[in-house]
Amino acid sequence: MFDKILIANRGEIALRILRACKELGISTVAVHSTADADAMHVRLADESVCIGPPPSKDSYLNIPALLAACEITGADAVHPGYGFLSENARFAEILADHNLHFIGPKAEHIRLMGDKIEAKKTAKRLGIPVVPGSDGAVTPDQDAMAIARAIGFPVLVKAAAGGGGRGMKVAHTEADLQLALTTAANEAKSAFGDASVYLEKYLQKPRHIEIQVLGDGRGGAIHLGERDCSLQRRHQKVWEEGPSPVLDAAARAKIGNTVAKAMQELKYIGVGTIEFLYEDGEFYFIEMNTRIQVEHPVTEMITGIDLVLEQIRIAAGGDLPMAQDAVTINGHSIECRVNAENPVSFRPSPGKILQYHPPGGLGVRIDSAVYQGYVIPPYYDSLVGKLIVHGKSRVECLMRLRRALDEMVVDGIETTLPLFRALVREPAIIDGDYHIHWLEQYLAGQKAD
Ligand code: MV4
Numbered sequence: 001m002f003d004k005i006l007i008a009n010r011g012e013i014a015l016r017i018l019r020a021c022k023e024l025g026i027s028t029v030a031v032h033s034t035a036d037a038d039a040m041h042v043r044l045a046d047e048s049v050c051i052g053p054p055p056s057k058d059s060y061l062n063i064p065a066l067l068a069a070c071e072i073t074g075a076d077a078v079h080p081g082y083g084f085l086s087e088n089a090r091f092a093e094i095l096a097d098h099n100l101h102f103i104g105p106k107a108e109h110i111r112l113m114g115d116k117i118e119a120k121k122t123a124k125r126l127g128i129p130v131v132p133g134s135d136g137a138v139t140p141d142q143d144a145m146a147i148a149r150a151i152g153f154p155v156l157v158k159a160a161a162g163g164g165g166r167g168m169k170v171a172h173t174e175a176d177l178q179l180a181l182t183t184a185a186n187e188a189k190s191a192f193g194d195a196s197v198y199l200e201k202y203l204q205k206p207r208h209i210e211i212q213v214l215g216d217g218r219g220g221a222i223h224l225g226e227r228d229c230s231l232q233r234r235h236q237k238v239w240e241e242g243p244s245p246v247l248d249a250a251a252r253a254k255i256g257n258t259v260a261k262a263m264q265e266l267k268y269i270g271v272g273t274i275e276f277l278y279e280d281g282e283f284y285f286i287e288m289n290t291r292i293q294v295e296h297p298v299t300e301m302i303t304g305i306d307l308v309l310e311q312i313r314i315a316a317g318g319d320l321p322m323a324q325d326a327v328t329i330n331g332h333s334i335e336c337r338v339n340a341e342n343p344v345s346f347r348p349s350p351g352k353i354l355q356y357h358p359p360g361g362l363g364v365r366i367d368s369a370v371y372q373g374y375v376i377p378p379y380y381d382s383l384v385g386k387l388i389v390h391g392k393s394r395v396e397c398l399m400r401l402r403r404a405l406d407e408m409v410v411d412g413i414e415t416t417l418p419l420f421r422a423l424v425r426e427p428a429i430i431d432g433d434y435h436i437h438w439l440e441q442y443l444a445g446q447k448a449d
Contacts, residue, residue: 001316002026002077002101006070007041009081010060012385013292014041015369017079020308029073031066033059035377040369047073054379060084063091070100077101077315083381086291087114103315105270105290106217113288117160117198123274123285126262131277131284133200138181147199148177154202157184161192163287165235170202203284205435206277208232209244210289211259212299212307214321216314217269222324223256224305227298231423231439233346238416238439239423240295241334242302245394245432246278252329255283260324271296271311277436294337294386297367301333301390332397333390336420338368338410340382343418344446350378354412359404363390363397376413384415394432398424 006029007017014030018041021028030045035054042048049069052059059065061084070078078095080086080103089111092102104110113119117136124130132151137160138144148155148171157180159167167188169180181197189195207230215221228244229237243252259274273289296307310321340349356372368385370376376384389404391397402424408417423429428438 004075006075013081079103131200137196156202159188160196161194206279209278210275215263215268221263223260242298297388298333331392332394335388338384349414350376351413357409359407
């Protein structure tokens, strides 16, 4: 087991990792920019190192500074959290070159899943259902039209190096296709340095359902059910829940076992999330994330498995916590990402938190690193904290969420709490009857009112 873990992140996920380390008896090194000197994870870590000025490129993305911090403190492993360097294969390799352990998948798997074309080819080879589309990259001069006709319009042009919604263009008709290809390729070239694009059938109103997996790196892998993340705004998840309101046990077992088997074949190590679009009872693979995700607490609440603790144990050579048939989905969990943003315009609202009262009670969890008097810096994401609620059923979970939201106080800055107080009372949400475009249509309707 590791003696000392350097947490190469900030905010709530740094605190989350720190908690798992403490429960494993592992000492912790916090790193921070000058803007985060008063951050909670710095206060609670055994040691802390300032790694640079506020801009991420000069601090949390500064690999030489992170290596120096490992050297100074004698850390033997690094946990990247999510975002920043968490899916940077080169970082994983550099750590290995310095005899430091990267708590995450093998660099080859990070690289593989970072290329959306290779990821899709691998998924298909491993028996995971994928969206109908081109077999690899298409070039504007290549007969992309024939491929698009075979798929059927509307089609989506996607950047191989994209992901998370970046570098996507819809072509509704043949006339649109050439422009969509050229625009997507040019944008991909300037955004990612790689102009490769591929085609997919455009699914009009799917849900976003992702499967959590855990692999031991030796051919063992289990799935831990799904999270429905369809409520998004501009590709930012807002409300995530598990299990999905539209999946039954048979559908869950079928797709879960398909994914677990694929991870066994890959000899995948650590946590991973396979993202699907789900429409008319069919799953379509779109991407795989090779990191711990913001919304991991939803899975923890319904399975009772501490995903970050398992991530660390498995990285140190440990076995999976249980066999697949011991994984049970108990009750229902919903996570709301409370951001320091105006709830209508979503304009960031950094500043000092004057009053902070988190809700409590049975089945209520707050993953947050803020406190009364904390100043939210303008340099990073605007997450105040994640309100995660669990109930024996979705109805009980919704009622508990409504109570917790009404109890929560964050004064001094604007937050998206009012949005969640409205959503939890919205009939379509109460019925679980929504898709990936539902929230933006709802917000547009609010603005129109
Ligand atoms: C799609 C799609 C429809 N059809 N692919 C957006 C980000 C990345 N995860 C993939 N995304 C999409 N891929 C096909 N073939 C619609 C989206 C999409 C989306 C997906 C999940 C959650 C929210 C979304 C919002 C807009 C578009």
